[in-house]
Amino acid sequence: MxxxxxxxxxxxxxxxxxxxxxxxxxxxxxxxxxxxxxxxxxxxxxxxxxxxxxxxxxxxxxxxxxxxxxxxxxxxxxxxxxxxxxxxxxxxxxxxxxxxxxxxxxxxxxxxxxxxxxxxxxxxxxxxxxxxxxxxxxxxxxxxxxxxxxxxxxxxxxxxxxxxxxxxxxxxxxTPGISTTRAPVSPTTTPFNFEPEPATELRTSQDPFYNGCGDSKTCFGAPANCVEQRNCKAAVACTVKGEQYEFELKSVQGAYVAVGLSDDDKMGDDSTIECVRDATGLDAHMGYTVPRPNLNAFRLPNSKYGITIKNVSAVDGGIYCRVVRDAKTTVQGKSYDLINDQFYIMIAAGDKVHPTKVSFHSVAYAVSAERKSLADVSGFTAASKLLLRLHGAFMVAAWIGTASIGILLARYFRQTWVNSQLCGKDHWFAWHRMLMILTWLLTVAGYVIIFVELQAWSSERNPHAILGTATTVLCFLQPIAAFFRPHPGSSKRPWFNWLHWLGGNVAHILAIVTIFFAVKLNKAELPEWMDWVLVGFVAFHVIMHLILSLSSWLQILGCVSDRPSGHRVSAFPMKEMGQRGNSAMLERKMDAPHSCLRKFLLAVYIIGIALIVTALILIVVLAPIEETFESMQKSLNMT
Missing domain, CATH: 2.60.40.4060 (Reeler domain)
Known part of the structure; x- marks a missing residue:
């Protein structure tokens, strides 16, 4: 099943x-x-x-x-x-x-x-x-x-x-810049060694947007540390000229890029400047964000209040706006004094805009780690994502690592290592209990961590949060139910066995589906090819279950033909779930047949799971991993 x-x-x-x-x-x-x-x-x-x-x-x-x-x-x-x-x-x-x-x-x-x-x-x-x-x-x-x-x-x-x-x-x-020769055309569908031109000038080291960052203007972008590498997906720069505050906003793609000025590091109740591309062209607007729980971003009725547009342009799919903002403005009854106040900076970019607001920041999002004056040209650093990365690492370790191994042990290894015990318990049970307790601890810790990080329900349109909550609830209830399990001789024990099996496997399946949805989360910054690593895990997990199930069925068939009808075999654990009273007592004098094969397959499974979990945790912790490797390569080249 x-x-x-x-x-x-x-x-x-x-x-x-x-x-x-x-x-x-x-x-x-x-x-x-x-x-x-x-x-x-x-x-x-x-x-x-x-x-x-x-x-x-x-x-x-x-x-x-x-x-x-x-x-x-x-x-x-x-x-x-x-x-x-x-x-x-x-x-x-x-x-x-x-x-x-x-x-x-x-x-x-x-x-x-x-x-x-x-x-x-x-x-x-x-x-x-x-x-x-x-x-x-x-x-x-x-x-x-x-x-x-x-x-x-x-x-x-x-x-x-x-x-x-x-x-x-x-x-x-x-004449310079004029092509007077015939250019060859590639004869194949995918041109050999074809490399498209960079999507925007923002990806090139010669991009003038970054000139003066840390010297004459303060800069901030997403992902973290992209200003130093001059490869931001979305970026903002602020230059102070007397009492004039000039903002430059740029995104490599999408329909908008926006900057928010905030009193805290959470979106909501902030003043924003939007650089927008819609059906009428490029434009800039003043806006604001609505506090939680109704988080949203709207434009002011007079969207040009407090700003003067200096320049807007589109570059190879990207957008750029340069506006001057008044030093003192009042937005939604809240005063913003750019000269005397300090702010957290938020940068966001997305693919869709509406007539009166922008949509979710599906391209890029980052918030600064501290409040600073906009006149401080030392720049803003991105807020730490340690808790976010720990959440992902804990959940991967719990549900792809410890839960997978614990479930396998309980299903196929009840009649293995029967002549020895660990801490007074059968080996399969002792290891199963330890692994599932570790799964419980990692899951609860990961769930608490993400709420400490977000301090609210996820604003992304993705079922990850709902599925993750359902998984955590099932996981939380499993050990509590196990503590009150009926005695082996009780008539209620088979019902407990079935419910415990069902709850654990439903939680495991939900958890894996939840991790698949995590790849699509904007905050996670995970590569799309991580889906294939997860598909590889699912295939490996199912193949190992098929092999071990086949071994169990062959064992049952062999024992039915070779043993007296009064004896039962216990190699297939589903049998035990439906047995009652003394008839459920199992032969324990020796390991069930094919125990060496099962032990070998368990070793292969543990090694495979360890490698997959290690790879996934590295992808999660180093996200965005592609940019991380590019940065490491640049550092090595410089040395």
């Missing part, structure tokens, strides 16, 4: 994590040349910022010259389908032509002129699309590449545009 439960878990995981990709199999028809809107059963395009970008190698191109045009995702997403045109910036007319396209990547179609549009020919997953485009003759001016890009049948973005490329008059001499 446990094996069946785990097979059900695998089915649920596969159903929720695997996406089947559908798209128009042979590309876009010419009937949508103008709108570039797929007719996917009236499914509307995505309204958030596209995770894809159209990249050009040059800013200027001479007449009849050719260049590569690349479609790629800054988040590593695959492309199922696409439609791409080069359009005049003034009237949107498709111009130029696509000269060469790999047969696996796409085909040219005729919209206004011959081969002025390119689209996909199959729904194969493409990590990038690289095509060749030839500038027209007789047109001088800017051209913008406009595209529709589909991740799957129901998920697509329209109006994904490139930066403009200026078509200039052809001359005999070489």
């Amino acid at each position: 446990l094996t069946t439960s785990w097979i059900l878990v695998i089915t649920i995981i596969c159903y929720t994590t695997i996406t089947v990709v559908y798209s128009l199999p042979q590309g876009a028809p010419t009937s949508v040349c103008q709108t570039m809107l797929p007719a996917h059963n009236s499914i509307p395009p995505q309204s958030d910022v596209s995770p894809y970008l159209v990249s050009l190698p040059v800013q200027k191109l001479s007449e009849n010259a050719r260049m590569q045009v690349t479609i790629v995702s800054s988040q590593g997403l695959h492309i199922a389908g696409y439609m791409l045109q080069g359009r005049r910036q003034d009237n949107g007319e498709p111009i130029g032509k696509f000269t060469e396209v790999s047969p696996e990547l796409g085909k040219q179609i005729n919209c206004s002129k011959e081969k002025d549009t390119v689209t996909h020919v199959n729904t194969n997953k493409k990590s990038a699309v690289v095509v060749e485009w030839e500038a027209p003759e007789g047109y001088l001016g800017p051209v913008i590449f406009n595209s529709t890009i589909a991740q799957d049948y129901a998920t697509f973005w329209t109006g994904v545009e490139s930066n403009p490329v200026e078509i200039v008059k052809r001359s005999a001499g070489y």
Whole structure:
């Protein structure tokens, strides 16, 4: 029954994590040349910022010259389908032509002129699309590449545009920045050693945003220590010029980036400045956050109160705003004196905005470790995430480590090591009890730690908190119920055995599902590929149960045929759950058959679980682990 439960878990995981990709199999028809809107059963395009970008190698191109045009995702997403045109910036007319396209990547179609549009020919997953485009003759001016890009049948973005490329008059001499040679086109779906251009200039060491940090302005960003490494996902800088406080906000992706000024290190009852990209373009607003338990972020009715916008711009999928804020403002009846007061700084970025507010910070979030004056250019350091990391490490150790081994011992090893005892108890029982007590202690400690850290219920739209609470309640009740278990000879003992077995296994399954959901938590900063480590654990756990269950069934069949009918075997623990009175007494003179094999399999299981738990704890504690390794590598290179 446990094996069946785990097979059900695998089915649920596969159903929720695997996406089947559908798209128009042979590309876009010419009937949508103008709108570039797929007719996917009236499914509307995505309204958030596209995770894809159209990249050009040059800013200027001479007449009849050719260049590569690349479609790629800054988040590593695959492309199922696409439609791409080069359009005049003034009237949107498709111009130029696509000269060469790999047969696996796409085909040219005729919209206004011959081969002025390119689209996909199959729904194969493409990590990038690289095509060749030839500038027209007789047109001088800017051209913008406009595209529709589909991740799957129901998920697509329209109006994904490139930066403009200026078509200039052809001359005999070489002009810097103009491509006059034919660029090769990769013949494969995934170009060999293809590396997309950095998503934004914020990821480059030459980014001018960081110039002056710690010298003439105070800076803060997410994730922690990213300002020093100049690779923040979201960042804020404040420059004080007399009584003028100039804020710069920048995010590598998403629909908004915001900074909050707070009296404490928790979101709620704060003053915010938002840098927002919506359907009308880029803008900046003043806002505030509502205190818990109704935590939310809204704009002021007069969203320009207290600020003067100096500059807004979009850079390769990222956004940037520079605003000057008044030194003294009153927001929701609360005074903010930037000259005399000290504040905690919060930085947040997300994928969605609404007409009067921003949504959850799904891209990045960080809060400073201390209150400081904005004029202090030494900068803000990020608050410690020690308790958050301990919570994750405790739960991984408890439910993937000690609980898994404890359950295995109780299920398959009751008739092993029968000639010796530990602390006056059978070995399986002594170790099972010790491991489950350790599971209980780690779970309760982890649950208390996360509430000390958050001081409130999780604000993320993720069932992790609910499932974790249910797991903790079941775990908390198990040892209490075990303390009051009936005597082995009692008629109620089989009921206790079944309920104790059910409660423990339901808690274990819920805990593993809860850890899967933890990977999606913004605060956890865990890599998406951690899902595959967890899937590996589930597969390993189920395979070991299948092998040990098969061994137990073979043992039962052998004993039934070889022993008198008056004797019972006890190698399969589920039998004991339904036995009563003296008939439940087990033969204990010697280990059940195949004990050496079971001991070997137990050793393999413990070693495997130890390796998996160690790997997962390292991922949790060092999160974001990829940035941590990059930082370590940079440090080694510098030395």
